[in-house]
Amino acid sequence: MGKWIHLLSWLLIWPTLFANDPDLRADLVQRRQSVMEKMGNRGMLILFSADVRPYSGDVSYEFRQENNLFYLTGNRHPETTLVLMPQNSSRREILFLPDRDPRRELWDGKIASPEEVADTSGIQTVWSSSEFDSFLDSVLYGRPYRSQSSQFDDFFADLQKGVADVYLLMEPKPGLTGEVSEEFRFANRLRERFTGIQIKDASQIFQQLRVIKSPYEIKQLQEAIDITIEAQLEVMKILHPGLWEYEVEALIEYVFKKRNSFDWAFPSIVASGPNATTLHYQKSQRQIQDGELLLMDIGAEYNYYAADITRTIPVNGTFTPEQAAIYQLVLNAQMESIALVKPGVPILTVHQKATEVLKEGLFRLGLITDPSTNQYRVFFLHGVGHFIGLAVHDVRSGDHLRTNMVLTIEPGIYVREDSEERLIAQGVSEKELDKIRPALRKFMNIGVRIEDDILVTEDGYQVLSQTAPREIREIERLMRENGKR
Amino acid sequence: MGKWIHLLSWLLIWPTLFANDPDLRADLVQRRQSVMEKMGNRGMLILFSADVRPYSGDVSYEFRQENNLFYLTGNRHPETTLVLMPQNSSRREILFLPDRDPRRELWDGKIASPEEVADTSGIQTVWSSSEFDSFLDSVLYGRPYRSQSSQFDDFFADLQKGVADVYLLMEPKPGLTGEVSEEFRFANRLRERFTGIQIKDASQIFQQLRVIKSPYEIKQLQEAIDITIEAQLEVMKILHPGLWEYEVEALIEYVFKKRNSFDWAFPSIVASGPNATTLHYQKSQRQIQDGELLLMDIGAEYNYYAADITRTIPVNGTFTPEQAAIYQLVLNAQMESIALVKPGVPILTVHQKATEVLKEGLFRLGLITDPSTNQYRVFFLHGVGHFIGLAVHDVRSGDHLRTNMVLTIEPGIYVREDSEERLIAQGVSEKELDKIRPALRKFMNIGVRIEDDILVTEDGYQVLSQTAPREIREIERLMRENGKR
Numbered sequence: 001m002g003k004w005i006h007l008l009s010w011l012l013i014w015p016t017l018f019a020n021d022p023d024l025r026a027d028l029v030q031r032r033q034s035v036m037e038k039m040g041n042r043g044m045l046i047l048f049s050a051d052v053r054p055y056s057g058d059v060s061y062e063f064r065q066e067n068n069l070f071y072l073t074g075n076r077h078p079e080t081t082l083v084l085m086p087q088n089s090s091r092r093e094i095l096f097l098p099d100r101d102p103r104r105e106l107w108d109g110k111i112a113s114p115e116e117v118a119d120t121s122g123i124q125t126v127w128s129s130s131e132f133d134s135f136l137d138s139v140l141y142g143r144p145y146r147s148q149s150s151q152f153d154d155f156f157a158d159l160q161k162g163v164a165d166v167y168l169l170m171e172p173k174p175g176l177t178g179e180v181s182e183e184f185r186f187a188n189r190l191r192e193r194f195t196g197i198q199i200k201d202a203s204q205i206f207q208q209l210r211v212i213k214s215p216y217e218i219k220q221l222q223e224a225i226d227i228t229i230e231a232q233l234e235v236m237k238i239l240h241p242g243l244w245e246y247e248v249e250a251l252i253e254y255v256f257k258k259r260n261s262f263d264w265a266f267p268s269i270v271a272s273g274p275n276a277t278t279l280h281y282q283k284s285q286r287q288i289q290d291g292e293l294l295l296m297d298i299g300a301e302y303n304y305y306a307a308d309i310t311r312t313i314p315v316n317g318t319f320t321p322e323q324a325a326i327y328q329l330v331l332n333a334q335m336e337s338i339a340l341v342k343p344g345v346p347i348l349t350v351h352q353k354a355t356e357v358l359k360e361g362l363f364r365l366g367l368i369t370d371p372s373t374n375q376y377r378v379f380f381l382h383g384v385g386h387f388i389g390l391a392v393h394d395v396r397s398g399d400h401l402r403t404n405m406v407l408t409i410e411p412g413i414y415v416r417e418d419s420e421e422r423l424i425a426q427g428v429s430e431k432e433l434d435k436i437r438p439a440l441r442k443f444m445n446i447g448v449r450i451e452d453d454i455l456v457t458e459d460g461y462q463v464l465s466q467t468a469p470r471e472i473r474e475i476e477r478l479m480r481e482n483g484k485r
Numbered sequence: 486m487g488k489w490i491h492l493l494s495w496l497l498i499w500p501t502l503f504a505n506d507p508d509l510r511a512d513l514v515q516r517r518q519s520v521m522e523k524m525g526n527r528g529m530l531i532l533f534s535a536d537v538r539p540y541s542g543d544v545s546y547e548f549r550q551e552n553n554l555f556y557l558t559g560n561r562h563p564e565t566t567l568v569l570m571p572q573n574s575s576r577r578e579i580l581f582l583p584d585r586d587p588r589r590e591l592w593d594g595k596i597a598s599p600e601e602v603a604d605t606s607g608i609q610t611v612w613s614s615s616e617f618d619s620f621l622d623s624v625l626y627g628r629p630y631r632s633q634s635s636q637f638d639d640f641f642a643d644l645q646k647g648v649a650d651v652y653l654l655m656e657p658k659p660g661l662t663g664e665v666s667e668e669f670r671f672a673n674r675l676r677e678r679f680t681g682i683q684i685k686d687a688s689q690i691f692q693q694l695r696v697i698k699s700p701y702e703i704k705q706l707q708e709a710i711d712i713t714i715e716a717q718l719e720v721m722k723i724l725h726p727g728l729w730e731y732e733v734e735a736l737i738e739y740v741f742k743k744r745n746s747f748d749w750a751f752p753s754i755v756a757s758g759p760n761a762t763t764l765h766y767q768k769s770q771r772q773i774q775d776g777e778l779l780l781m782d783i784g785a786e787y788n789y790y791a792a793d794i795t796r797t798i799p800v801n802g803t804f805t806p807e808q809a810a811i812y813q814l815v816l817n818a819q820m821e822s823i824a825l826v827k828p829g830v831p832i833l834t835v836h837q838k839a840t841e842v843l844k845e846g847l848f849r850l851g852l853i854t855d856p857s858t859n860q861y862r863v864f865f866l867h868g869v870g871h872f873i874g875l876a877v878h879d880v881r882s883g884d885h886l887r888t889n890m891v892l893t894i895e896p897g898i899y900v901r902e903d904s905e906e907r908l909i910a911q912g913v914s915e916k917e918l919d920k921i922r923p924a925l926r927k928f929m930n931i932g933v934r935i936e937d938d939i940l941v942t943e944d945g946y947q948v949l950s951q952t953a954p955r956e957i958r959e960i961e962r963l964m965r966e967n968g969k970r
Contacts, residue, residue, distance in 0.1 A: 053538035053546060056791075057876025059751045061538060061546045062767075106866065106901075109763040250742030257735030260770075266544045278594040282547075285745075306541075381591065391542025416591075 021120075023216045024074055029122040031209065032072050032093055036086035038205040043165030044139075044155060045084040045202055048182065052078050062262070067390040068169060068206045070304055073121050077111070079129050085139075087154040094125040096132045140194050162196040170201035207395040211387060213404045217305065218455060221388065221406055222464055224261065224302035225453050228309045229468040231255035231298060236475065237482040241290035241315050245270045248294070249284045256300040265306030265392045269297035276312065276447030277414040279381060290316050293323055295447055299392055306392040308408050309465050310451030317479035319472055322443050326413050327472060329361035330448045333411040337384055341409075341454055341461035345401045351384040354411040366439035367415070369432045378422045385409045388453060401456050406464070410451030415443040506605075508701045509559055514607040516694065517557050517578055521571035523690040528650030529624075529640060530569040530687055533667065537563050547747070552875040553654060553691045555789055558606050562596070564614050570624075572639040579610040581617045625679050647681040655686035692880040696872060698889045702790065703940060706873065706891055707949055709746065709787035710938050713794045714953040716740035716783060721960065722967040726775035726800050730755045733779070734769045741785040750791030750877045754782035761797065761932030762899040764866060775801050778808055780932055784877055791877040793893050794950050795936035802964035804957055807928055811898050812957060814846035815933045818896040822869055826894075826939055826946035830886045836869040839896040851924035852900070854917045863907045870894045873938060886941045891949070895936030900928040 039045060050066040065076050073082055073095060081096040100111050114126035127135065138145035142156035158164040168187055174180045180188070187199040213221065231252040238251065249270045256263055271281040272288040276295035288294060292315045299308040312327065314320070319327060337354040358380050359371040368375035385408040387394040394406075401407075416422075419440055423433060452465045469475050524530060535551040550561050558567055558580060566581040585596050599611035612620070623630035627641035643649040653672055659665045665673070672684040698706065716737040723736065734755045741748055756766040757773040761780035773779060782795040797812065799805070804812060822839040843865050844856040853860035870893040872879040879891075886892075901907075904925055908918060937950045954960050 050539075053540075054535075055538075055546075055549055056552060056750070056786075058878050059876065061540075062752055064540055067541060102903075105763075107764045109760070109766050109768065244745070246745045247743050250739050253742060254735050254739035257738060258732050260729070260731050265541070267547055275594070278590075279592045281594050283594065301541075391544065393543050418587075 025120060025122050027214050027216045028072065028074055030214075032084060032123075034209050035072065035202075035205055036084055036092065038208065039084070039086055039165070039167060041086040042154075042158065043086070043167060043200070045082070045167040046186075047072065047082040047169065047202075048186075049075070049078050049080040064262075065304070066169075067304075068202070068210075071206065071210060071390060073123065075117065075121065081129065081132050082123075083135075085152065085155055087158075088151045091125045091151050093123045094127060094135070095121065095123045096127050096129045096135075098129045140190075140197075159194065159196045163198070164196055165198050165200050166190060167200045167202035167205070169203055169206075170199070171203045204397075207397040210389055210395045211397040211405055212402060213389060213406055213455075217389065218404070218406070218464075220303045220305040221307065221453070224265070224300045224305045224307035225309065225464045226467075227256055227259045227261050227300040227302060228298055228307040229465060230259070231300070232296060232309060232311045232468050233478070235294075235296060236311075236313055236469070236478050239288075239294060239313065239315060239317075239479070241288060241292075243288045245272055245275070245284035245286050245288060248288070248296070252296065252298050259300070259302075261300035261302045262304075263301065265299040265301035265308065269295065269310075271295045271297075271447070272315065274417065274445040274447075276449075277416040277445060278447075279412075279414070288315050291320065293319075293446065293448065295449055297449060297451065299388075304390055306388050306390070306394070307453060307465075308388050308392050308410075308451060309453060309468055310410055310412075310449045311468060311470065311475075312448045312450060313475050313479065318476055323446055323448075324472055325365060326415070326443060326446050326448050327450075329358065329365070330411050330413050330450050331470065331472075332361065333357035334409055334450050334452070337409050337411065338452070338454060338461060338463065341401060341407075341456055342459065343401055343403045343456060346399055347396075347401060347407075348399065350401075350409065354384040354409070355380065358411060358413065362413070365443070367436060367443065369428075369435050374426060375423065375428060378419050378426065379413050379415060380411065381414060382412065384411055385451075403456055403458050405456045407454055407456070408451050409454055410449055412447070412449030414447040414449075415440065415445060416447075417445065419444075510605060510607050512699050512701045513557065513559055515699075517569060517608075519694050520557065520687075520690055521569055521577065523693065524569070524571050524650070524652060526571040527639075527643065528571070528652060528685070530567070530652040531671075532557065532567040532654065532687075533671075534560070534563050534565040549747075550789070551654075552789075553687070553695075556691065556695060556875060558608065560602065560606065566614065566617050567608075568620075570637065570640055573636045576610045576636050578608045579612060579620075580606065580608045581612050581614045581620075583614045625675075625682075644679065644681045648683070649681055650683050650685050651675060652685045652687040652690070654688055654691075655684070656688045689882075692882040695874055695880045696882040696890055697887060698874060698891055698940075702874065703889070703891065703949075705788045705790040706792065706938070709750070709785045709790045709792035710794065710949045711952075712741055712744045712746050712785040712787060713783055713792040714950060715744070716785070717781060717794060717796050717953050718963070720779075720781060721796075721798055721954070721963050724773075724779060724798065724800060724802075724964070726773060726777075728773050730757055730760070730769035730771050730773060733773070733781070737781065737783050744785070744787075746785035746787045747789075748786070750784040750786035750793065754780065754795075756780045756782075756932070757800065759902065759930040759932075761934075762901040762930060763932075764897075764899070773800050776805065778804075778931065778933065780934055782934060782936065784873075789875055791873050791875070791879070792938060792950075793871075793873050793877050793895075793936060794938060794953055795895055795897075795934045796953060796955065796960075797933045797935060798960050798964065803961055808931055808933070809957055810850060811900070811928060811931050811933050812935075814843065814850070815896050815898050815935050816955065816957075817846065818842035819894055819935050819937070822894050822896065823937070823939060823946060823948065826886060826892075826941055827944065828886055828888045828941060831884055832881075832886060832892075833884065835886075835894065839869040839894070840865065843896060843898065847898070850928070852921060852928065854913075854920050859911060860908065860913060863904050863911065864898050864900060865896065866899060867897065869896055870936075888941055888943050890941045892939055892941070893936050894939055895934055897932070897934030899932040899934075900925065900930060901932075902930065 047069040053061045055061045079098040083094045117126050135145050139152045168183045190197050249268050267282045270284045272294045273292035275281045293312050295312045297310040299306050333354040336357050337350050359376045362368045362376050363371045387396050387407045452463050455462045455464050532554040538546045540546045564583040568579045602611050624637045653668045675682050734753050752767045755769045757779045758777035760766045777800045778797050780797045784791050784793040818839040821842050822835050844861045847853045847861050848856045872881050872892045937948050940947045
């Protein structure tokens with residue numbers, strides 16, 4: 001029993017799952033090449049894998065690779081380190097992998113061999129993780145390592161001249177009082193021991209590259225999006241009053257997993273009635289009532305790529321006039337924002353268009369008295385979108401839209417119970433409040449968000465989540481035809 | 486958009502989910518009382534909450550509280566700290582909670598107030614987490630804190646005498662080279678600054694208490710077990726050749742979530758054919774073939790309590806004679822082990838009984854030539870079970886079974902492709918191997934594990950997972966009657 005329990009500490013080390021995909025391999029080679037170019041073909045990049053995250057007792061969460069390491073290697077294994085040294089004549093790319101261990105494979109299954117990893121990623125030099133420290137030591141002291149020293153001499157020469165750059169992921173920033181990350185500690189150890197090293201943050205390089213998606217990446221995103229749409233459709237078919245939010249969430253994540261996605265890209269938001277006005281409501285512990293709206297902000301993660309789609313639908317299949325009024329306003333704002341998407345457009349312009357439409361509509365509905373003020377912010381509480389990719393809130397770079405960016409556009413209106421309080425905090429006068437109160441009562445606790453995933457194309461845009469119904473009549477028809485209500 | 490992204494760093498802070506349950510409250514009060522008694526009613530216990538674990542980008546995994554803090558408080562919130570000071574006249578129990586923050590609640594929903602937390606947990610003193618450092622400083626320097634200093638004077642007097650115990654969770658052990666945990670760092674800071682403090686590991690106290698389950702805890706375990714059984718049954722109904730392992734896993738976790746469990750207590754093991762011989766196969770990436778077995782080692786986590794049940798079933802609804810032979814042997818070993826369970830029995834005896842039955846059977850089947858040797862270990866690779874509770878591999882304490890312990894009993898036989906190799910490594914002679922080879926071929930790639938959850942009762946045992954079919958004819962009948970084959 002002791003042995004049983006002891007060995008179980010390996011329980012969550014996921015075996016490496018390499019899909020031997022030539023498109024991926026070509027992408028990986030190209031990505032590493034681009035990173036090295038952005039490094040000015042000098043210096044050294046070191047990327048560490050994510051840690052295995054403890055869950056409870058000796059059980060860990062399912063392992064998730066650090067995105068940038070994944071972006072350059074496709075590797076899904078902990079205890080892995082990538083080193084790029086662009087100025088080398090050979091061995092410009094070295095991947096350090098944990099050794100295969102028969103005892104571990106008995107429990108967890110076969111671990112990819114160095115040959116397999118080389119084949120899948122295009123990285124020729126695959127060494128044992130246990131060698132990393134001595135490798136680095138040798139390079140930084142200009143000593144031979146595996147008789148390869150001459151290949152590292154350029155870097156060492158730079159170091160002696162006091163100009164050797166070491167790129168690490170130095171985000172997030174700890175500030176003066178926050179805890180420093182492992183990368184910071186590693187950087188500090190390097191600087192303490194070797195003069196001449198300049199630590200550079202590699203984050204910007206990755207932001208610049210990752211914000212533009214390759215055809216391979218767009219294919220992965222489309223699959224994640226299609227899975228997410230299927231989940232939205234399944235809920236539209238079975239939704240009825242009396243279900244619990246967690247039952248709906250169970251169905252959504254069933255569809256995700258059944259199509260081989262890694263569950264979610266972010267915890268599902270399944271929010272009924274007033275819960276829809278809490279932006280990231282995740283408890284899913286309420287019974288869904290007749291006459292309410294259900295907001296589903298969900299995204300499958302397929303092959304590490306994140307979808308993010310929100311639909312807000314009537315629990316009984318028919319929008320009330322009040323719900324329809326808010327819904328149509330949000331939809332108009334979304335459609336007008338989307339229509340602006342094309343290369344060269346400032347991202348801010350897209351946000352401003354949504355804001356403008358929402359302001360006008362809120363004024364028309366009586367929820368604000370003055371569109372020239374910030375009153376609208378009581379009801380529209382967030383920005384209009386974000387990029388998606390390996391992370392659901394993916395890297396951004398630059399202020400303008402460019403071809404092959406993929407972003408969400410997701411305006412929303414939330415008539416929260418604290419709306420009056422928040423209007424007062426804005427300095428809205430009692431007289432104006434009197435004008436607003438009837439509309440507040442009329443629309444109270446309605447929360448609507450509509451979110452789609454948009455690819456910037458050469459001449460405009462493509463709504464990757466197009467097939468998820470979003471017009472009122474579409475949703476009502478689908479729910480009527482399939483419904484169990 | 487910036488704001489959107491920025492605020493999303495809160496995305497995974499789960500709102501506190503307190504079930505206001507009088508049974509739980511009574512349990513919590515009693516548990517804290519027992520801990521203080523085991524501390525000898527002196528000293529100070531400090532328990533920190535678990536960290537929020539990063540997943541990808543600004544998204545974190547769903548928060549899971551540290552088990553011992555949960556055991557004493559029922560609290561499910563990060564940034565929470567419990568202090569017990571048994572010798573105080575009042576304020577023997579202090580819980581430090583994060584402040585409520587309207588901006589955060591806008592995104593994540595209502596956070597429990599100090600009053601609600603006091604009401605649910607029975608802890609009267611609930612202070613802000615931001616006060617913890619100054620509170621501790623005051624106590625350790627004998628200074629007044631919130632004019633409460635006199636209540637902490639006993640502890641300070643002990644400290645001045647050089648005998649003040651501070652209990653922390655000092656597991657896992659870092660060894661001479663491993664990384665020290667936050668508890669260790671905290672302990673080291675305390676000892677550096679205050680002479681007279683003796684750090685004691687609180688783990689044993691919790692092991693002793695948590696290994697015996699209360700009626701409330703057994704109820705939670707039974708619910709987790711019932712949910713897990715439902716999932717096993719659902720798979721028996723729909724299983725057929727051609728399904729992918731991940732589709733089966735999706736169904737299992739759908740049942741878990743539909744019944745409001747927190748997904749799994751450990752990543753589901755859904756292993757078909759040869760994968761069943763990898764003990765913790767978790768990839769679930771294989772298409773299930775006709776004529777194979779499917780091993781499902783799964784457990785729902787309900788209200789933080791973990792079930793753990795394994796069933797091994799024939800994909801097409803009927804065991805082959807070879808599968809049936811191995812299956813019946815494992816089942817016999819399990820039943821004979823279970824039959825021994827009662828208070829006072831050494832845990833080792835239960836394991837030895839399974840070993841003995843398996844040895845005899847393996848010999849009878851021709852898979853080993855000598856039951857007096859360790860040959861059986863090539864096929865029976867692990868211990869016979871473990872305790873369950875807040876963790877799936879729960880704490881253990883002592884060497885004998887006691888009333889209200891809950892443990893798994895889970896013998897298994899795995900005829901792996903490397904079996905011959907491993908017999909050779911044991912020094913088994915070529916002559917003996919010749920005798921074994923026909924049986925190896927006959928049973929190759931069959932893996933069977935049968936696992937149930939057993940409550941030790943005053944006069945014996947109760948199989949909490951009794952209603953999950955495990956006899957060959959039961960499983961075959963159920964699959965025939967409901968099957969889609």
